[in-house]
Amino acid sequence: MLHASDITFAYGGAPVLAGVDLRAGSGGVVGLIGPNGSGKSTLLRVLYAALRPHGGTVLIDGDPLAALPGRDLARRVAVVAQEHPPELPVTVADMVLLGRAPHRGALRGYTDGDHAAAAAALRRVGMRAHADRDCATLSGGEKQRVLIARALAQDTAHLLLDEPTNHLDIRYQHEVLRLVREIGVTTVVVLHDLNLAARYCDHLVLLDAGRVAAAGPTAAVLTPGVLEPVYRVRVRTVDDGDCVQLIFQAVSGG
Secondary structure, eight states: OEEEEEEEEEETTEEEEEEEEEEEOTTOEEEEEOSTTSSHHHHHHHHTTSSOOSEEEEEETTEEGGGSOHHHHHHHEEEEOSSOOOOOSOBHHHHHHGGGGGGSOTTOOOOHHHHHHHHHHHHHTTOGGGTTSBGGGSOHHHHHHHHHHHHHHHOOSEEEEESTTTTOOHHHHHHHHHHHHHHOOEEEEEOSOHHHHHHHOSEEEEEETTEEEEEEEHHHHSSHHHHHHHHOEEEEEEEOSSSEEEEEEEOOOO
16 A cells, blocks of 8 residues: 655745645556646655655555665565666666565575566566666667566565656557556556556546646546546547547647
């Protein structure tokens, strides 16, 4: 369970988040959606303690986030951020193995179990055959899949992802998000593609100018009456059988 309550944050006095609440239940997938600049990535960074909120609290399984030591936090929360790590001379296998670091003792090397966990994570994202490649030689999409594998190898109960489908082709966009659903951990994911959110998220939090414009079950949020005032486009919904998909039309200026 991850619970953020009344979160406020500002950069240099400019408000970015104002009274934001978010609740992610055990094993559920919560999507953070909203226009550019609405505060999605900032909120996610607050949720994994990269930013300290100016007001409000974040609880992880009932424990205050601010009170958790870094190692304890890393055992509970895995993060796939937008920023890629520096280009270091490291293999794909070793990059994913870093996800096992929070589970190591201070003077203990990686175990056979750690290596097996890293290999399994690479297999799940379709990168096992690239284990010996230098990360610097990977494409943007391949790097993204490796970072997701590293998060999976971390084996936490909570997973936070900031636009994980960036740089991925359509096949891997769906494969990655399907995987996120299947692993069954509490997940918060920032998504721009509302049709991906419709298919893979249980609940959505829609941000607009740093405030929650709507929150609830996915089908209740992805409606024309909710989306059109926020995105300023016309929205039409299509029943795809297992979920609603959206068709957008720009509003003519006037």
